[in-house]
Amino acid sequence: MDKRLYSIDETLKGVRIDKALSTLNEEWSRTQVQQWIKDDHVLVNGLAIKTNYKSIPGDTIEVTIPELEELDAVAEEMDLDIYYEDADVLVVNKPSGMVVHPAPGHISGTLVNGLMAHCKDLSGINGVMRPGIVHRIDKDTSGLLMVAKNDMAHEKLVQQLVDKTVTRKYQAIVHGVIPHDFGTIDAPIGRDKKDRQSMTVTDSNSKSAVTHFRVIERFNAFTLVECQLETGRTHQIRVHMKYIGFPLAGDPKYGPKKTLKLDGQALHAGLLGFIHPRTNEYIEFEAPIPEEFEQLIEQLRRSKD
Numbered sequence: 001m002d003k004r005l006y007s008i009d010e011t012l013k014g015v016r017i018d019k020a021l022s023t024l025n026e027e028w029s030r031t032q033v034q035q036w037i038k039d040d041h042v043l044v045n046g047l048a049i050k051t052n053y054k055s056i057p058g059d060t061i062e063v064t065i066p067e068l069e070e071l072d073a074v075a076e077e078m079d080l081d082i083y084y085e086d087a088d089v090l091v092v093n094k095p096s097g098m099v100v101h102p103a104p105g106h107i108s109g110t111l112v113n114g115l116m117a118h119c120k121d122l123s124g125i126n127g128v129m130r131p132g133i134v135h136r137i138d139k140d141t142s143g144l145l146m147v148a149k150n151d152m153a154h155e156k157l158v159q160q161l162v163d164k165t166v167t168r169k170y171q172a173i174v175h176g177v178i179p180h181d182f183g184t185i186d187a188p189i190g191r192d193k194k195d196r197q198s199m200t201v202t203d204s205n206s207k208s209a210v211t212h213f214r215v216i217e218r219f220n221a222f223t224l225v226e227c228q229l230e231t232g233r234t235h236q237i238r239v240h241m242k243y244i245g246f247p248l249a250g251d252p253k254y255g256p257k258k259t260l261k262l263d264g265q266a267l268h269a270g271l272l273g274f275i276h277p278r279t280n281e282y283i284e285f286e287a288p289i290p291e292e293f294e295q296l297i298e299q300l301r302r303s304k305d
Contacts, residue, residue, distance in 0.1 A: 002064070002065040003062060003063065003064050003065070004025070004062070004063045004065065005060065005061070005062055005063075006021070006024050006025075006060075006061045006063070007058070007059070007060055007061070008020060008055045008056060008057055008058065008059040008060075008061065009057055010057050012024075012055045012057075013055065013056065013057050014054050014055065015054065015055045016051070016052060016053070016054060016055070017033075017037065017042070017044065017049060017051065017052075017053040017054070017055055017061070018030045018033040018034045018037060018051050020055045020061075021033045021042070021061065021063065028151075029125060029151040029152065029154070029155050030155065031125045031151070031154070031155055031158075032124075032125060032151060034051045036063065036064075036065075036066070037049065037050065037051050038051070039066070041063065041064045041065070041066055042061065042062070042063050042064075043061070043062045044059050044060070044061055045059060045060055046060075046062070073102040073107045073108070073110070073112055073113055073116065073129065074107075074108070074113065074116070075113065075116035075117035076108060076109070076113040076114055076116070076117055077114075077117045078113070078114030078117065078118075080092055080111075080114050080115070080118055081093040081094075081095070081287075082118075083144065083285045083287065084283070084285060087149065087150075087278075088148070088149055088150060088152070088153040088276070088277055088278050089146060089147070089148065089149060089153055089157070089276065089277065090115070090118075090119065090132070090146070090147040090149060091144055091145070091146055091147070091272065091285050092111070092115075092144070092145055092147060093142070093143065093144055093287045094111055094137060094141075094142060094143060094144075094145055094269075095142055095290070096139075096140050096141065096142040096263065096264060096268075096290060096292075097139065097140060097263065097264070098110065098111055098139065099111070099139045100112065100133060100136040100137065100139075100145070101129055101130040101133050101136065102129050103129070111145070112129070112130065112131060112132070112133065115131070115132055115147060116131065119132070119147075119149060121149055121150060122147070122148070122149055123148035123149065123150055123151050123153065123154035124151065125148070125151050125154045125155070125158075126154075132147040132148050132149060132154070133145075133147065133148075134146055134147065134148050134154060134157045134158055134161070135161060135232060137269050138235065138238075138264075138265075138267075139264070140250075140263065140264020140265055140267075141170075141264070141265065141267045141268070141269060142267075142268045142269065142287075142290050142293070143170065143267075143268045143269025143270055143272075143287055144269050144270070144271070144272035144285055144286075144287050145269070145272075146166075146272060146274060148277075152277060152278075153277040153278070156275075156277035157274060157277060160274055160275060161232060164230055164231070165274070165275065166272070166273065166274045167228070167271060167272065167273035167274070167284065168228065168229045168232070168269065168271070168272060169226055169227070169228045169229075169269075169270060169271035170226065170227045170228075170229070170237055170267055170268060170269050170270060171216070171224065171225070171226055171227075171267075171268045171270050171289055171293070172224070172225050172226075172227055172237060172241065172248055172265075172266055172267045172268070173222055173223070173224055173225075173248070173249040173250075173260070173266035173293075173296065173297070173300070174222065174223050174225060174241050174246040174247060174248055174249060175221065175222060175246060175247050175248075175249060175255065175256060175259065176221065176222070176223065176245060176246045177218050177219070177220075177221065177222070177223055178215050178218070178223045178225065178246055180215075181214060181215050182212075182213070182214045182215075183212070183213050183214075183244070184210065184211070184212050184213075185209075185210070185211045185212075185213070185240040185241075185243065185244055186208075186209075186210045187201040187209060187240060187243055188201065188202065188203065188206035188207060188208050188209055189201060189202070189206055189207060189209040189233040189234070189235075189236060189239055189240075190202045190204060190205045190206030190207065191205060197253075198235075198253060198254070199233065199234050199235045199236075199239050200239060201239060201240075201243045207231070207233055208231060209231045209233045209236050209239075209240065210229075210230035210231050211227055211228070211229060211230065211236060211237055211240045211241075212227070212228045212230065213225050213226065213227045213228070213241075214226050217297075217301075219300040219301065219303065219304050220300070220303055220304050222249060222260075222300055223246065224297060224300075225241075227240075227241075235253070235254070237267060238251055238253070238254045238255075238265060238267070239254060241254075242254040242255070248265040248266055248267055249262060249265070249266045249296075250262030250263070250264055250265045250266050251264070251265035252264065252265075260296060262292075262296070266293060266296060268287075268289050268290060268293055269287075270286060270287055270288070270289065271284065271285070271286045271287075272284070272285050272286075273285070
């Protein structure tokens with residue numbers, strides 16, 4: 001194990017220990033340092049501390065850098081649909097049916113496997129099974145994802161998600177004909193106590209969740225909508241649309257059994273915009289609806305005539 005020693009001077013007086021360390025060593029991200037602190041890899045004057053510890057001049061900090069864990073997943077050559085790439089960020093259009101990152105029992109064929117073959121470097125902040133992954137979309141949801149190629153980019157992109165400055169717009173087909181043209185769903189989402197694999201609108205152990213939507217087109221018994229995320233909770237659009245009585249077509253978890261013939265929910269992450277972590281310029285990308293999704297819309301239009 002690699003051990004490093006640092007001393008706190010007056011310039012870092014009162015600064016949180018994670019920020020102080022990332023200042024003393026610019027190669028370390030605060031998120032990375034916070035994890036080391038939680039794992040007791042950081043000692044101040046020989047004692048373990050918490051991430052909110054405020055530095056005192058004269059403190060001696062010992063950092064034990066853990067050895068990198070071997071990644072169980074392997075690089076796999078894939079024909080990835082890359083929309084943008086530079087030294088810091090990559091934007092990829094994920095097809096429906098592809099899992100974003102490996103998990104126990106499912107360590108191949110994921111987006112991460114493909115990214116590992118495509119990129120030499122990816123951010124390590126989210127751990128060895130999720131290199132570069134800043135946010136995710138469900139397996140059966142298609143669309144755009146931003147990927148961090150280094151820890152600096154990762155931290156800044158995550159902060160934008162926290163600050164709600166990332167633009168994320170989805171197209172979805174829902175059951176029912178929504179009567180109003182616009183709406184906002186502000187309802188907290190948490191784990192469903194009756195089914196731990198599902199999320200639900202609940203007041204217990206929930207987090208705030210806000211989804212804005214607008215109607216794009218109405219059909220006989222379905223509606224094409226655009227949903228814009230203000231927050232990014234697990235299954236947020238799927239849970240929120242079910243909550244207001246218009247569940248997604250094809251959704252095996254939250255939708256009705258009698259639905260359109262689809263392999264999963266009719267949901268596409270079509271627009272993604274964010275501030276570039278290095279240039280500080282806003283960049284935006286748009287991916288068209290997949291062919292299967294477009295064919296479904298045409299089918300609904302014909303049935304309407």
